[in-house]
Every structure is written in structure tokens, then in C-alpha cells.
Amino acid sequence: MAVEAPSKHVYDYDDEDDDGPVVFKRSNTSSSKQNQLNSEVKKASSQRSDGQSGRQASSVRAPNGQNSVAQANKSIPPSKSPPIRSPILSPKSSNSSAKASPVRSPVVISKASTSLNDQSKQASKQNKFTSVKEEKSPIKRTDETNSDDDDDDDDSKPLSARLKGISSQGNKGVSTSTPAQSQRFVPKIEVKGSAEDPDDDAPLSARFSMKSNTGTLSSKPYGSHEKKPLASKIQQNGSIMKDKQQKSSMLSDKRPLDKGNSSDQSYAKKLKISDTPTMMKTKQVTVKAEKDEEDDHIPISQRIKKSVSSVSKTASLKQKATKVVSSSFKKINKKSKKDMKKSKYSKSTKLSPSSGDGQKKWSTLVHNGVIFPPPYNPHGVKMLYDGRPVDLTPEQEEVATMFAVMQETDYMSKPQFKKNFWEDWSKLLGRNHVIKSLDKCDFTPIYEWHLQEKEKKKQMSSEEKKALKEEKLKQEEKYMWAIVDGVKEKVGNFRVEPPxxxxxxxxxxxxxxxxxxxRPCDITINIGKDAPIPECPIPGERWKDIKHDNTVTWLAFWNDPINPKEFKYVFLAASSSLKGQSDKEKYEKARLLKDYIKNIRAAYTKDFTAKDVTKRQIAVATYLIDKLALRAGNEKDDDEADTVGCCTLKVGNFDFLGKDSIQYVNTVEVELPVYKAIGQFQTGKSKSDDLFDELDTSKLNAHLKELMPGLTAKVFRTYNASITLDDMLNKETKDGDVAEKVVIYQRANKEVAIICNHQRSISKSHSAQMSRLTEKITELKGVLKELKTDLDRAKKGKPPLKDADGKQKRNLTPEAIEKKMAQTNVKIEKMERDMQTKEDLKTVALGTSKINYLDPRITVAWCKRHEVPIEKIFNKSLLAKFAWAMDVDPDFRF
DNA sequence: GGTCAGACTTGCTGGTACACAG
DNA sequence: CTGTGTACCAGCAAGTCTGACC
Structure with missing residues (x-):
């Protein structure tokens, strides 16, 4: 079967994590297409390159140990970018290239078509059966005339890139799009010329032009990297603390790993090997490319077949080698899970993409449980009711105080907040209490007491503060650590949430x-069978339950008092090997998507016009998730905030509240078929109806899994974020000092944050800061003007005028004055740039993407290649969290 | 096929320690 | 030395996704 080939690639790749002798060619775009199509060779090759780079690497500092002497400058790069959230694709933005039709935005229509075309071309080249992964797309268009080879590139390109401006989100403050714009997709009508729009080749992202400014994205050149090795190898996780491990890992990095992952073995216990590869192996999918319409009613999934074969071997090999239980075990019911515990190394043949259900996560686990907040200590300050002081019991006072301290927050203006508070508090007060209504309550005395306490704390001497801190540390020390399989690991949240x-x-x-x-009786502890049960810290009380489940990673949990159906877990810290391992798996999965993305895009593009509504909805939803980095959008209960994701978009949406009630406003141009399809989905529905009435996240993810093993909606976010970073860093890094490079990084980071709609609220002092800067600039400009006058006078041999205070200024030579003027100008420019940057970033949160979406290996490798101390990019906790990525080869590409 | 429990990841905020400019 | 600004981190809310169960 044709299929096989692809699969093979895949597998090989993985396996190989280690070796790959192929030649790496990263650069040529031109070649790219071909390469892609054919082979995964690329991957292999890339790996190879890794090896090489390893050598180079030497020059680079070892990640962990670096010292950064450097100084970094904190200077911020100037950015010219326009406000971030400008509407991206609105017609106006489009302009740029196409003058011809105003309508056409830089983006896309054409693009779609193009890509489609390309793909189809490719497809046609190939034959009908293809694995998704392979390049063959199921779709075939005959009409296509030319194919761009570049397309390939596109696929690998980041979305963002494709969107030239994704300007997506309106931020709270800044949304630029007009309501109208945001309301619906603007179809592009443009006639698309031939496929040749240059843009076509460009990744989607490129197609949208980002307004944001960073200006950097150029659409094209992406290509080069396309072929990075997918899997990098599975390296060990680098756990942070073990030297041995470290060493080995380093070694491994330096040269191509061998299949056996020998290095991994050593870690095996702690780390599971990344299963990603494994997972993928599980199912190989093939697409049957029948081009005809008929396909339309065949679900894509069906069109895709899986070929499983080769994989398992590899997988098992690996597993054995590592002795790790693969996460891939799937579908093991609970009982069997438990059984599994006993046989650590037993493996199921079923590999699953999911990360590890049923899989053993640890063999021995020792910890000390959790620490509780101190009991309430009554302050005795009386609040007023109807102007009179009221006596409250400590319990009543405690809750009153919780409310009082929130006086200055926005919650106080929310009726729902007060209503809920009153309901709960009045229960505590009892029916006969003097306090009958919240309206007559005056919490000011308590609030003032609170402010005083705060002030007192602030006024403490540093010694006192230090002493307190130490005291606290001493109490908490024992809870901070767990011993997992013999290794001391940090616990993430060992403090029980206070009331x-x-x-x-x-x-x-x-x-x-x-x-x-x-209370302790709310808490279930999970701990190794042979470990001592943590002592309950509150005398006379006991834990709710003790479990010894090694298929999960939590150390303790309790039910959320607000929503008892939900749980609050105590997990290990992000720096733990357990977390590191799954983090790595996440990125490996996203990297794998790179190999499938082209065909996935071709498939959904084809389905935009499918006869079957469900299929069409899946296609459009996938498109939105891919292009706009939307979240999947699970159903929500009525007792949750009313937010939506892709599957729960309403007919009237395109300005909606996403996770954390963050507003998402985006106007994008979409391909005509998408526009039409959305129009159809909207027909006959009211604004509050679901746009995708045939869809939910399970269906969507089930479908995605047929396209690529383990694929789910959120993988697109990770993929698009990481590929964007990789692409931008590689395209835009130029020679320069460290500070300049850091600026490049921040820009790329910002681009990703915009794509993912990571926002932050504008700091309270933002406007004050801006006006202060403006003032200073004005002042400097005044100085400049004065200098100019002095200069003119000096040239004529006259002394300078007196200064504002009437004092005589020093007599300077014209040269000296000119020098001063130049310095002042530099200062002004820098301030203006700072202001611009500050303005641009006032609503953009960079941290979230760094923590969750950007493969740290991209960053580490880039730092190594460009001699940027990693500490300039990652803070201490990120360094710990990403310890597993530190020994990546400098040539690593996502 | 749908629902739900369960487990884990993602995301924003606020407090604060610390760096820095004046 | 001091007031400001910011980076960092903890906290915890709010997502995603899987598998069991009906």
C-alpha cells in the first residue's frame, strides 16, 4: 500500500529519534516541496543535523550551568507596531498588496484556493491512497493548473504567519474592529487570480497579515525549516537534579540518539519516555483519496484508514528499553489499571494517543500531605448596621471580613456578587439576627482595620519580614517535597485553599x-502503598480517604466547595519530571502535526462544500481552530460563566467571551466557501443558537483523531504557536548584540500571544506612566530647543541665554552643544520607543504562551545558536520547568 | 451516542521582592 | 535613599480531554 510508506516514515522517525543519517536541508524553500512530499527524510535529515550541531554547540554554554554575566539590557525594542488589536482582516487592512480589489485582503481567499490547489496538485501527483501524513491529499482538483511548490512551505508555516495580521483580538480595551466588522466574516470576493498569488504559498498566517506590527513576518520564506526532525528524539527528561541524568542526556543530545534510547534508560524510572511517538504510531491513518464527490458523504474519518503495523514494534522496543510504562495504554478500565500497577512494565499492545491513561505514573510515592491555613483569628472590629455597631460571632465576622476587604474591587459593583454573598452570609447570621439586609451594612470599620494591618505589615523592618518568612518556610518545609520513585520533587500547591x-x-x-x-475530612490523600500515611495536621481530625493509585499524579484532592462536582488537586510542581515528561509529549505531538497539517488542511478545505452538514461543520470548525487558534469549546453548565469556544460559537458570535471571560473580537476574511458555509449554518437560527449545531468537542476530536493519532483541537494552538515562534526567530534574527536579539524574541513571543488571544488587563498605573513619559519627552524637547538656540548663538560667538532659573549657563563650543543635542535626541527616541512598546503590550500577556505553548527547545536552541544567555528569556521557574529541554541540539527546529 | 466523573492543562490576577532612576 | 516600575510567583479559576457508564 501506498500507505505504508508514509507510515514508515513516521515510525522511523520516531524511533529513530536517534539517528538519522540523512542530510538535512533546511533551507531551500524551493526544494521544500519536494522534500516534503516525498519524504520524511527530511526529518531524518534534520536529526542529523542535530548531531552536527551538537558539536557546534560546544561553543555554547551548557544550558544549565550558565552564568550569565551578561547584562542585559532591558531596553525594549522599539516597536512600531500599530496597536495590537487592530482588526485584522478587515478590508481596510487588506490593501496592501492588492490594490486591485479593495476587497481582497491580504489574506486570503486566494489563499485558500491556492492552497487547495496546491494540495490537490500534490494529490494528483500522488495517488489515491495516502496517509494523511503523507502529503497526498485526498482532494484532487483537476482544474488546477499550477502548483506552487511553495505550498509545502505553507503548511509548515505557522498560522500566524499565514495570517498576516491576525489581529485578532480585541482586547478589552483595544479592539479596533467595528461592531459590524466583528459581527461576521467578511467574505472576500475577490476574484482570485490564478493561484499564483504569492501569498498563496504563504502559510495561512501569512495570509492574514498581522497588523500587529512587529512587522516582521514576511511571508515567504519559511521553507527552510520545514524539515525539521520531528521527533527529536525523545530525550530524557532532564530531570533537574540528577547529575547522572543530566550527563547522559547531554550526551545523547550531542549525537544522534540511538534507537535504543540508551540514554533514556537511565531515566526510565522517572521519565517516561515520550510516548508521543508511540502514540502516533498507534494509529496510522491513511486517507483514501478518492477524489470524487462521493467522498463527500463519506466521513473523512472513514476515508482515512489507519495503518497500524509498524508502529507497535517500535513502540514496544522503546518501552522495553526504557522500562517505562508507556502512556499509551489506553482504555484500561479501572480494575485493570490497578492490576497493572503490579506489573510495572507490562505493556498493553494498545497504544493510545492520550497521555497516559491507565498508565503507571510512579512506583513509589512519599509525601507529607498538605498544610492547612491557620484558624480564623477574630479581630473584634465591629461593622455598622444602620449606623450602629453590631456584634458578630467569629464565624460571622470572618465572612464579613472577607466581604469587607473587597470594598475596592469591581466585584462590589456586581449585584450577583452581593446577592450570593448575602445568601451565604445571612444563613450564618441566622433568622433572628439584627442584620436583615446587606444594604444597611457598613463594612468600613473592618475595611479600615484591614488597611491598617496591611500598612503595619508594610512597615515591618526587613529583619522582621525575613524572620516571618523563615518561620513560614520552616513550617512548610516538610510539605514542599515529595519523593517520587526515589527522587525528591517539588510539590506544586501543598497549601489547602483558605476560605x-x-x-x-x-x-x-x-x-x-x-x-x-x-478540613482534613474533605481530603483524599494519594500515596505509595509502603509510604507512611501523612499525619493529619489538625489534631483530632482525620483524612477522608487514603488511596494508593499510581495511575494518577495527584497527591491529594478535595471537592471544590463551590462546585462539589469538581475537584481541587494537589500536584507536583511544574519542575517535576512527571510534569516535564508530559510537557514534552505535548510538544512532540504538536510537532507531529506538522507532518500532517497539509493534508488536514486539504481535507477540511474540501469539506467546506460537503453535502453532509456535520461534515461541513467539522470542516469549518477545524478551519477556525487552525486559523484563529480558537479553543475547542466544551459545553458549559448554566452555573458557569457564559463563555464559548469553537464548538459552542453562537450564530451571532464573532465577538464573544472566551476562557476566563476574555473578549475575543476578530474580523477575518475567510475563504468564500467558509463564508458560505457559515451563512448556511446561520440560516434559520437566532443569534443565541449554536452555530455548529451538529457538533461538540467529542465529535470534533474524534474526527481529528482519525486524521492524526492523538490529535485534538488544542494541539493546533500549540502547533501554531510554536511554529510561529520558530519561524519568526529564524527569519528575523540578525547579527546584533544580545539585547537586540532579545527584542526579536519578544516580538515573536508577542506575535504568538496575539494569535492565542492572551490578554492582560491594563495596569492601573498605565495611563499615569504614559503621561509621565510624555512629560519627560516634552521636557527633553524643550531642552533640545534651548540647545538649538545656544548652538546658533555659539556659532555667532554669543554666550548662551540664561536658564530658567536665571542662571548663566556654561559657555560651550558649538561642537559640545551639538554633541549634547545628539545625546538628547537619542534619549527622546528611546523614550518614544519605550512608550510605543508599552502601549503595544499593555493588553498583551506574553507569559502564558511562554509557559504553555512555545516548545522550549525552540528557545533553547535559538539561544545556543545566537549566544543569547537562556536566562535572558527564561526566568528561574521556567528554567526549572523546562529542564528537560536544556540539552537540545542547537540545530533543533520545531 | 450522550453524559459525567475524573484528571490534568491553561490562564489571568494580585501581591511582593527586587531593580532602577533620580 | 526613596519612590516607581516590573518581573516573578503563587493562587486558583476555568478550560480540555478521556474513559466509564447507561
């Missing part, structure tokens, strides 16, 4: 409700 008022985001229906105090 308080629930602070739901957005218009959460439960905001203001009392989050009661959690």
Missing part, C-alpha cells in the same frame, strides 16, 4: 458565594 468568597471571572453566576474552609 474566602468565590471570585469567578466574568459574569460567573456563583461569584460571591462563600468558599468554606476545607
Amino acid at each position: 474566602g468568597l468565590f471570585r469567578g471571572r466574568g459574569e460567573h453566576p456563583k461569584m460571591g458565594k462563600l468558599k468554606r474552609r476545607i
Whole structure:
């Protein structure tokens, strides 16, 4: 079968994580297409390159140990970018290239078509059966005339790139798009010329032009990297602390790993090997490319077949070698899970993409449980009711205080918050209490007491503060660590959440409700069978339950008092090997998508016009997830904030509240078929109806899994974020000092944040800061003017005028004055750039993408290649979290 | 096929320690 | 030395996704 080939590639790749002797060619775009099509060779090759680079690497510092002497400058790069959230694709933005039709935005229509075409071409080249992964697309268009080879490139390109401006999000403050714009997709009508729009080749992202400014994206050249090795090898995880491990890992990096992953073995216990590869292996999918219409009613999934074969071998090999239980075991029911515990190394033949269900996560686990907040200490300050002081019991006072301290927050203006608070508090007060209504309550005395306490704390001497801190540390020390399979690992959240008022985001229906105090009898502890059960810290009380489940990673959990159906877990810290391993798997999965993306795009593009509605909805939804980095959008209960994701978009949406009630406003141009399809989905529905009424996340993800093993909606976010970073860094890094390079990085980071709609609220002092800067600039300009006058006078041999205070200024030579002027100009420019940057970033949160979406190996490798100390990019906790990525080869590409 | 429990990841915020400019 | 600004981190809310169960 034709299929095989592809699969093979895949597998080989993985396996190989280690070796790959192929030649790497990263650069040519031109070649790219071909390469892609044919082979995964690329991957292999890339790996190879890794090896090489390893050598180079030597020059680079070892990640962990670096010292950064350097100084970095904090200077911020100037950015010219326009406000971030400009509407991206609105027609106006489009302009640029196409003058011809105003309508056509830089983006896309054409693009779509193009890509489609390309793909189809490719497809045609190939034959009918193809694995998705392979390049063959199921779709075939005969009409296509030319194919761009570049297309390939596109696929690998980041979305963002494709969007030239994704300007997506309106931020809270900044959305630029007009309501009208945001309301619907603007179809592009443009006649698309031939496929040749240059853009076509460009990745989607390129197609949207980003307004943001960074200006950097050029659309094209992407190609080069296309062929990075997919899998990099599975390296060990680098766990942070073990030297041995480290060493080995380093070694491994330096040269291509061998299949056996020998290096991995050593870690095996702690780390699971990344299964990603494994996972993928599980199912190989093939697409049957019948081009005809008939396909239309065949679900894509069906069109795709899986070929499983080769994989398992590899997988098992690996597993054995590592002795790690692969995460891939799937579908093991609970009982069997438990059984599995006993046989650590047993493996199921079923590999699953999911990360590890049923899989053993640890063999021995020792920890000390959790620490509780101190009991409430009454302050005795009386609040007023109807102007009179009221006596409250400590319990009543505690809750009143929770409310009082929130006086200055926005919650106080939310009726729902007050209503919920009152419901819970009045229960505590009892029916006969003097306090009958919240309206007559005056919490000011308590609030003032609170402010005083805060002030006192602030006024403490540094010694006192230090002493307190040490005291706290001493109490908490024992809870901070767990021993997992013999290795000391940090625990993430060992402190039980204190009681308080629930602070739901957005218009959460439960905001203001009392989050009661959690007691030991609410808590279930999970610990190794042979480990001592943690002593309950509250005398006379006991844990709710003790479990010894090594198929999960939590150390303890309790039910959320606000929503008892939900759980609050205590996990290991992000720096732990367990977390690191799954992090790595996540990125490996995203990297794998790179190999499938082209065909996935071709498939959904084809389905835009499918007869079957469900299929069409899946296609459009996938498109939106891919292009706009939307989240999947699970159904939500009525008692949650009203937010949506892709599958739950409403007919009237395109300005909606996403996770955390963050607004998403984006106007994009979409391909005509998408526009039409959306129009159809909207027909006959009201604004509040689901746009994708045939869809939910399970269906969508089930479908995605048929396209690529383990593929789910969120993988697109990771993929698009990481590929964008990789692409931008590689395209835009130029010679320069460290500070300049850091600026490049920040720009790329910002681009990703915009794509993912990562926002932050504008700091309270933002406007003050801006006006201060403006003032300073004005002042400097005044100085400049004065200098100019002095200069003119000096040239004529006259002394300078007196200064503002009437004092005589020093007599300077014209040269000296000119020098001063130049310095002042530099200062002004820098300030203006700083202002611009500050303005641009005022609503953009860079941290989230760094923590969750950007493969750290991209960053580490880039730092190594460009001699940028990694500490300039990653802070201490990120360094710990990404320890597993530190020994990546400098040539690593996503 | 749908629902739900369960487990884990993602995301924003606020407090604060610390760096820096004046 | 001091007031500001910011980076960092903890906290916890809010997502995603899987598998069991009906």
C-alpha cells in the first residue's frame, strides 16, 4: 500500500529519534516541496543535523550551568507596531498588496484556493491512497493548473504567519474592529487570480497579515525549516537534579540518539519516555483519496484508514528499553489499571494517543500531605448596621471580613456578587439576627482595620519580614517535597485553599458565594502503598480517604466547595519530571502535526462544500481552530460563566467571551466557501443558537483523531504557536548584540500571544506612566530647543541665554552643544520607543504562551545558536520547568 | 451516542521582592 | 535613599480531554 510508506516514515522517525543519517536541508524553500512530499527524510535529515550541531554547540554554554554575566539590557525594542488589536482582516487592512480589489485582503481567499490547489496538485501527483501524513491529499482538483511548490512551505508555516495580521483580538480595551466588522466574516470576493498569488504559498498566517506590527513576518520564506526532525528524539527528561541524568542526556543530545534510547534508560524510572511517538504510531491513518464527490458523504474519518503495523514494534522496543510504562495504554478500565500497577512494565499492545491513561505514573510515592491555613483569628472590629455597631460571632465576622476587604474591587459593583454573598452570609447570621439586609451594612470599620494591618505589615523592618518568612518556610518545609520513585520533587500547591468568597471571572453566576474552609475530612490523600500515611495536621481530625493509585499524579484532592462536582488537586510542581515528561509529549505531538497539517488542511478545505452538514461543520470548525487558534469549546453548565469556544460559537458570535471571560473580537476574511458555509449554518437560527449545531468537542476530536493519532483541537494552538515562534526567530534574527536579539524574541513571543488571544488587563498605573513619559519627552524637547538656540548663538560667538532659573549657563563650543543635542535626541527616541512598546503590550500577556505553548527547545536552541544567555528569556521557574529541554541540539527546529 | 466523573492543562490576577532612576 | 516600575510567583479559576457508564 501506498500507505505504508508514509507510515514508515513516521515510525522511523520516531524511533529513530536517534539517528538519522540523512542530510538535512533546511533551507531551500524551493526544494521544500519536494522534500516534503516525498519524504520524511527530511526529518531524518534534520536529526542529523542535530548531531552536527551538537558539536557546534560546544561553543555554547551548557544550558544549565550558565552564568550569565551578561547584562542585559532591558531596553525594549522599539516597536512600531500599530496597536495590537487592530482588526485584522478587515478590508481596510487588506490593501496592501492588492490594490486591485479593495476587497481582497491580504489574506486570503486566494489563499485558500491556492492552497487547495496546491494540495490537490500534490494529490494528483500522488495517488489515491495516502496517509494523511503523507502529503497526498485526498482532494484532487483537476482544474488546477499550477502548483506552487511553495505550498509545502505553507503548511509548515505557522498560522500566524499565514495570517498576516491576525489581529485578532480585541482586547478589552483595544479592539479596533467595528461592531459590524466583528459581527461576521467578511467574505472576500475577490476574484482570485490564478493561484499564483504569492501569498498563496504563504502559510495561512501569512495570509492574514498581522497588523500587529512587529512587522516582521514576511511571508515567504519559511521553507527552510520545514524539515525539521520531528521527533527529536525523545530525550530524557532532564530531570533537574540528577547529575547522572543530566550527563547522559547531554550526551545523547550531542549525537544522534540511538534507537535504543540508551540514554533514556537511565531515566526510565522517572521519565517516561515520550510516548508521543508511540502514540502516533498507534494509529496510522491513511486517507483514501478518492477524489470524487462521493467522498463527500463519506466521513473523512472513514476515508482515512489507519495503518497500524509498524508502529507497535517500535513502540514496544522503546518501552522495553526504557522500562517505562508507556502512556499509551489506553482504555484500561479501572480494575485493570490497578492490576497493572503490579506489573510495572507490562505493556498493553494498545497504544493510545492520550497521555497516559491507565498508565503507571510512579512506583513509589512519599509525601507529607498538605498544610492547612491557620484558624480564623477574630479581630473584634465591629461593622455598622444602620449606623450602629453590631456584634458578630467569629464565624460571622470572618465572612464579613472577607466581604469587607473587597470594598475596592469591581466585584462590589456586581449585584450577583452581593446577592450570593448575602445568601451565604445571612444563613450564618441566622433568622433572628439584627442584620436583615446587606444594604444597611457598613463594612468600613473592618475595611479600615484591614488597611491598617496591611500598612503595619508594610512597615515591618526587613529583619522582621525575613524572620516571618523563615518561620513560614520552616513550617512548610516538610510539605514542599515529595519523593517520587526515589527522587525528591517539588510539590506544586501543598497549601489547602483558605476560605474566602468565590471570585469567578466574568459574569460567573456563583461569584460571591462563600468558599468554606476545607478540613482534613474533605481530603483524599494519594500515596505509595509502603509510604507512611501523612499525619493529619489538625489534631483530632482525620483524612477522608487514603488511596494508593499510581495511575494518577495527584497527591491529594478535595471537592471544590463551590462546585462539589469538581475537584481541587494537589500536584507536583511544574519542575517535576512527571510534569516535564508530559510537557514534552505535548510538544512532540504538536510537532507531529506538522507532518500532517497539509493534508488536514486539504481535507477540511474540501469539506467546506460537503453535502453532509456535520461534515461541513467539522470542516469549518477545524478551519477556525487552525486559523484563529480558537479553543475547542466544551459545553458549559448554566452555573458557569457564559463563555464559548469553537464548538459552542453562537450564530451571532464573532465577538464573544472566551476562557476566563476574555473578549475575543476578530474580523477575518475567510475563504468564500467558509463564508458560505457559515451563512448556511446561520440560516434559520437566532443569534443565541449554536452555530455548529451538529457538533461538540467529542465529535470534533474524534474526527481529528482519525486524521492524526492523538490529535485534538488544542494541539493546533500549540502547533501554531510554536511554529510561529520558530519561524519568526529564524527569519528575523540578525547579527546584533544580545539585547537586540532579545527584542526579536519578544516580538515573536508577542506575535504568538496575539494569535492565542492572551490578554492582560491594563495596569492601573498605565495611563499615569504614559503621561509621565510624555512629560519627560516634552521636557527633553524643550531642552533640545534651548540647545538649538545656544548652538546658533555659539556659532555667532554669543554666550548662551540664561536658564530658567536665571542662571548663566556654561559657555560651550558649538561642537559640545551639538554633541549634547545628539545625546538628547537619542534619549527622546528611546523614550518614544519605550512608550510605543508599552502601549503595544499593555493588553498583551506574553507569559502564558511562554509557559504553555512555545516548545522550549525552540528557545533553547535559538539561544545556543545566537549566544543569547537562556536566562535572558527564561526566568528561574521556567528554567526549572523546562529542564528537560536544556540539552537540545542547537540545530533543533520545531 | 450522550453524559459525567475524573484528571490534568491553561490562564489571568494580585501581591511582593527586587531593580532602577533620580 | 526613596519612590516607581516590573518581573516573578503563587493562587486558583476555568478550560480540555478521556474513559466509564447507561
